Amino acid sequence: MDRIIRCITSDGGVMAAAVDATYLAAAAQQIHGTSPVATAALGRLLAGAALMGSMLKKDGASVTLKVNGGGPLGTVTAIADARGNCRGTVEHPEISLPLRADGKLDVGGAVGRNGLLGVIRDFGEGQPYTGQVELRSGEIAEDLSYYYAVSEQIPTICALGVLVDKTDARRLLAGGLLVQVLPGASEEAVARLEENAAKLPPVTTMLARGMTIEEMCRTALSGFEMEILDEMPVHYACPCSRERVQRAFLTLPKEDLLTLADEETGLAEARCQYCGKVYTFTRAELEELAKKIGRK
16 A cells, blocks of 8 residues: 655754655556556656645645646646545556666656646635746656745755566556755755755665665655654545536536537447546436526
8 A cells, every 4th residue: 555654853954755656656557558658757746746745734635736848748647635645647648758878768758848847736715826837857856846946945855756667567666755944944954964865866766675665764864863743545546426527517518518429329428537437428418417507
């Protein structure tokens, strides 16, 4: 089972969160039929969203991350709530690219580097907070660090990784680490954290070594006294329902709604872009919905 932990140093100057997102990435891979490079891109974004979602601290709140760098994958989206529920999608999950010269998946090339990272925080009341920054690399982690530095002025170390087996793409590891300097941190603490960051192994290396997320946080916070604040399970979960689809249908013009049914079968299908679930409606059901539109 995937899980996430949040930690803080005893002096209150540095916060760290880590997530094992292996099952999360595997679920996305199975649902969307993603290629290895698409699995890596979507898995990284899901891990990042899970880490950011864990900081929301309010039921019903959610964070949405959208990346479009002009690359062949198109838009990559991940959504997470404060309870560890995540979902995501990639516009072109079938895309494959040659490996980089170092033998690694070319996530940056697949995502692209000429575009934006968008972040939407919705607390369930009032207008959602929206921010965006230009992409730095398309590798996701560096882009999230840049977002925090520019949009929120929070010094942040973000490390995300998805390791896909080259002989069997169904075998993978995924996870992430987020470390932030909090207000009031001493110069000594910042210097020590910078030293740790320079020596920090890649997330996939730590996971492949069998390190737990607790050990990942202790590695990032080496030299600090660390306290674990909380932990929670992480799941791939989608809140879609037949009722939500009906509400979406009701936003259509009446004439458009009535054309959704297939002429031969008389059925209309709506597929959720996040979980792939299919909802089927008969022509008679569409006509009943159309009557509701007519009464508005």
